[in-house]
Amino acid sequence: MKNSILILVFCLFIACKTDKKNDSPLQSAPPTKIEINHAKGFSIETTNNGLTIIEVSSAWPGATTSFKYALAPKNKMASITLNKEEYDAIVATPIERLIVTSTTHIPSLDALGVTNKLVGFPKTSLISSENTRKLIDAGHIKELGNNETLNTEIAISLRPEVLVGFGINNQNKAYETIIRSNIPVVYNGDWTEESPLGKAEWVKFFAPFFGLETKADSIFKSIEKSYEQTKAIVKDVTKKPTVLTGGLYKDVWHVAGGKSWMAQFLQDAKTDYLWKETQETGGISQSLETVLATAQHADFWLNPSILTSYAEVEESNEHYTQFDAYKNKTIFSNTIAKGATGGLLYYELGPMRPDLVLKDLIHIFHPELLPDHQLFFFKPLE
Amino acid sequence: MQDPKTYRYSFIFLLAALVVALSVNICLGSVSIPFTETLRSIFGETLENTAWEYIIWNYRIPKAFTAVLVGAGLSLSGLLMQTLFRNPLAGPFVLGISSGASLGAAFLIMGSATLTSLFGFSFITDVSLAIVSSIGSFLVLLAVITVASKVKDTMALLIIGLMFGSISAAIVSVLSYFSNAEKLQQFVYWSFGSVGNLSWHQLGLLFIIVFLGILLSIFSIKSLNAFLLGENYAKSLGVNLIRSRYQIIIATGLLAGAITAFAGPIAFVGLAVPHLTRQIFNTTEHRILVPAVLIYGAILMLICDTITQLPNSAEVFPINAITSILGAPVVIWLLVRKRKMVF
Numbered sequence: 001m002k003n004s005i006l007i008l009v010f011c012l013f014i015a016c017k018t019d020k021k022n023d024s025p026l027q028s029a030p031p032t033k034i035e036i037n038h039a040k041g042f043s044i045e046t047t048n049n050g051l052t053i054i055e056v057s058s059a060w061p062g063a064t065t066s067f068k069y070a071l072a073p074k075n076k077m078a079s080i081t082l083n084k085e086e087y088d089a090i091v092a093t094p095i096e097r098l099i100v101t102s103t104t105h106i107p108s109l110d111a112l113g114v115t116n117k118l119v120g121f122p123k124t125s126l127i128s129s130e131n132t133r134k135l136i137d138a139g140h141i142k143e144l145g146n147n148e149t150l151n152t153e154i155a156i157s158l159r160p161e162v163l164v165g166f167g168i169n170n171q172n173k174a175y176e177t178i179i180r181s182n183i184p185v186v187y188n189g190d191w192t193e194e195s196p197l198g199k200a201e202w203v204k205f206f207a208p209f210f211g212l213e214t215k216a217d218s219i220f221k222s223i224e225k226s227y228e229q230t231k232a233i234v235k236d237v238t239k240k241p242t243v244l245t246g247g248l249y250k251d252v253w254h255v256a257g258g259k260s261w262m263a264q265f266l267q268d269a270k271t272d273y274l275w276k277e278t279q280e281t282g283g284i285s286q287s288l289e290t291v292l293a294t295a296q297h298a299d300f301w302l303n304p305s306i307l308t309s310y311a312e313v314e315e316s317n318e319h320y321t322q323f324d325a326y327k328n329k330t331i332f333s334n335t336i337a338k339g340a341t342g343g344l345l346y347y348e349l350g351p352m353r354p355d356l357v358l359k360d361l362i363h364i365f366h367p368e369l370l371p372d373h374q375l376f377f378f379k380p381l382e
Numbered sequence: 383m384q385d386p387k388t389y390r391y392s393f394i395f396l397l398a399a400l401v402v403a404l405s406v407n408i409c410l411g412s413v414s415i416p417f418t419e420t421l422r423s424i425f426g427e428t429l430e431n432t433a434w435e436y437i438i439w440n441y442r443i444p445k446a447f448t449a450v451l452v453g454a455g456l457s458l459s460g461l462l463m464q465t466l467f468r469n470p471l472a473g474p475f476v477l478g479i480s481s482g483a484s485l486g487a488a489f490l491i492m493g494s495a496t497l498t499s500l501f502g503f504s505f506i507t508d509v510s511l512a513i514v515s516s517i518g519s520f521l522v523l524l525a526v527i528t529v530a531s532k533v534k535d536t537m538a539l540l541i542i543g544l545m546f547g548s549i550s551a552a553i554v555s556v557l558s559y560f561s562n563a564e565k566l567q568q569f570v571y572w573s574f575g576s577v578g579n580l581s582w583h584q585l586g587l588l589f590i591i592v593f594l595g596i597l598l599s600i601f602s603i604k605s606l607n608a609f610l611l612g613e614n615y616a617k618s619l620g621v622n623l624i625r626s627r628y629q630i631i632i633a634t635g636l637l638a639g640a641i642t643a644f645a646g647p648i649a650f651v652g653l654a655v656p657h658l659t660r661q662i663f664n665t666t667e668h669r670i671l672v673p674a675v676l677i678y679g680a681i682l683m684l685i686c687d688t689i690t691q692l693p694n695s696a697e698v699f700p701i702n703a704i705t706s707i708l709g710a711p712v713v714i715w716l717l718v719r720k721r722k723m724v725f
Contacts, residue, residue: 143696148571151696152441152579157413157433168564171491171511173579180581181436282562 034213038224039201041189044208050076052093052208059187060168061282069186071208089184094211095161101147102166103343104190106132107352108203111219112212116140119158122147128339128348150174156181162209164188194281196264196354197224203352226355231268233369234362240272241365244295244325246283247305248317253291254283262302265354269361274298288319300365301325302378306335309382329381332364336379346377389663389670396662396677400450403684407446411691412698413437441578444585446684448577451585452645453655453683455592457675458599459637460652461659465606465668466630467540473653474638476540478522478547483642484573485550486518487511491569492561511572512584512643519639522546527631531624536613574700575646577687584644591640598633599672602626606668648683649702650709655679657712682708 031045031053041058052071059067070087072080077092084090099120100109106129109115115132122144124136135141142158145151147166152174155163163185165175175185190202200223207216243266246255256262257280258273266273274295278284295301301323307313310329313320325331334346350357356376363373409420415434422429424443429435459474467476475481490511529542558566580588599606605626608616617623641648656671659678663670686708690699 145696145698148567149574149576149698149700151412151698153412153437154696156437156441159433168568169491171568173576176581177441177579180440181433 034204035217036201036204038195038197039193039204040198041193042202042205044204049080051080051082054186054205054208056187056189056205058189058192059170060166060189061192063189063192067187069184073211089162089179089186091162091184091186091209093209095209097158097160098209099144099155099158099160099163100188101150101164102188102191103127103348104199104202104351105164105188105206107349108206111203111352112206112210112215114206114210114212117210119160120144120155122150125341126343126348127341128343128345130340133340148172150178152177156183159183162186164206166191190351193351194259194261194264196261196268196357197227199261199351200224200227200354223353223355227358230355230358230362234268234270234366237270237366237369240270241299242272242274242295242297243365244274244291244298244301244323245303247303247307247320248288249305251288253286253288255286255291257282257284261351265357265361268358269365271300271361271365292319292322296322297324299325299328299330301331303333303335304331304381307381308333308336311382313381331381332378333381334377334379336381337377350377389665389674392662393673393677396674396681400677400681400684403681403688404446404450407449407684407688408438408442410688411437411442412696440582444580444582445578445687447585448580448588448645449683449687450680451588451592452577452641452648453651453679453681453686454676455595455637455641455679456648456652457655457659457679457682458596458672459634460654461656461668461671461675462599462602462606462630462634463652464656465609466627467536468610468612469537469540470657471653472540473650474634475547475647475652476543478526478543478545478550479519479635479638480642480647481547481550481554482518482520482522483515483639484518484554484647485522486514486516487572488554488557488569489518490514491572492557492565512640515643516639518550519642520635522550523631523635523639527628530627530631571700572646573702575648575702575705577645577683577701578698580644588640588644591636595633595637595640596676598629598636602629602633603668603672606630606672607666610666647702648705650705650712651679651683651686654709654712655682658682 031047034044034046036043042054042056045053047053050073054069054071056067056069057063067088068086070082070090071093072082072090074092074094082090096117097119098117100106100118101122103126106127109118110129110131115135118132118135118141120142121127123146124141124143127133127136132141142154144155150172155174155178160183163175163178163183165172165185166188179185188202188205190199190205193199193202201220203220204213204216207213244255245262246253255275258276258278259281260283263273263276267276275284304313304320307316310326310331313326313331320326334350335344337345339345339348359370359373360375360378363370363375364378408424409417415438419429419434420438423435423438456474463472463474463476464470525546526539526543530539533539533542558569561569605616605621608619608621609626613623638652655678656675659671659674663674665671686701686704689704690701692699
């Protein structure tokens, strides 16, 4: 009965592996809140015994649970007692090795000057940052497959001190294995943030892991100042051009919702976005008929799916040629500017540099106000 | 009736192959761990490289055992279905069990917004996914059993199972159509199947359910042999037809439902392995076939999983692609050589 021997051995394996837990009582201290002015998805508090508590309330859209992470300085680890049950992860700082999972995390690491601490990333080809690409090419940053089916073996073997994850829910089996291997996983919800400056403020989320809070604060302040100054350029504009966004996929046209990130940029750039009245924060599915009726005469058209030239526009759907923006050659797209390996610059760096996005848009819609600006994210179709 | 002893050497060979496949599966992976280190760790020595030790004990070994359970369980449920319906093309998912599980998973992943607004909280966890897809399987199974009590003909039951499957698949399509890209992606990845990343705890649960399914099958061996001779003949042998049929369907439901819940819908194994086994064991005796498909299925799944892991590379193939690439030619070959089949 070799079968039963196998089963017996298997049961022994189960019996041998038990989780270790070491709980200790919590030492309380009155916390100080770090200033977060625009981002709604996270908060940071510091206690007088050197502990930093990050709370992520919007890990994914419609999240109903908050995640609480405790960051304790390595040199004080011995003196700080924490109740493990109270936190979703405990991280010893400053960290020397980390894994991040979204290209939106890369600009924060670049800005803080800690890209060399990154040891692994799923789908490295999506990264466009030149600085990070050098490290990938040098083999310093390892490939981890893709985020939905993260290569657990490689992730664990890299021995990161933290994995910054993202997901549409907490359904990532690989993350669970990584947590069981005592590598803390923290969720970053930067992509759920709706306002341009809110997204950029997530640089402050990364700072405490490296003890760079002051640096992050000054980085964000300069972006905030630049954004406000750019916004002020168009404050007296009265003639707002009308704008259409998105394109067809099969027979559904996805336009940006009236409360989306894109729509807020369009509002700050003083345009009349034709779907500004809608309440959606993501995309809205529309039929071709509706879009044609609403936006045939729009002055500008942004991001027609992944099309890069007027020839492609005509080829992909003959109805596209009915739009004034096609006839007047006023179509611009954020999917043309790509990194060395084909990653889209806009989706990587755009969230961190809303000031640059806004400058691009003002240059497109009101060229007389920013005549010398070189388009960075948005390019005209060929 | 043949004597199992006739096949002693075939069984010894199969068991040896199982041990080899298991060892190879545990030794190979994306991270290159020296063979000697792997062996040292398995025999209880502590490795200096704690990450390796963790990978071996908490990722590779559970993954290998998951593959064993998945392969064995699905192959057995395939054998049960083929015998029950006396149809060489029946498989565990013919009754719509897999579609039911997919429907449950689809509702949870892609309909979770609706669920959240209805109940005020989101349900998605590993456990809830397993529970919901099991419920999906069992609801379809329940519907089939209800119909089975009305329909005496096994062939009609087969068609009804397929119809339930189609209905479930259609609802999944509708949910997919109205779902956003991220949710769709998550569902698609679930449907690719995966035997990795189960905790020891989840593995224990899966083991218990699969073990129950195997026990039920062992108790049904006599009636399985009788079923092959036709329902009337089985009746004359004193087999309680209705009870046996339910017992076999429930065993299949347990096996396929639990496996689909934990590992996603794994294709083809259930259909192909019983035929591959009959090629070696030229018999219709279930006392031989039941243990043989269990071992054969486990070996095949271990081999498939080893291939998906592509040693020393970050990319992991979806296991369903590999099982189908191996399984599809078998099915084609079956259809072509149908007259020469051992059945």
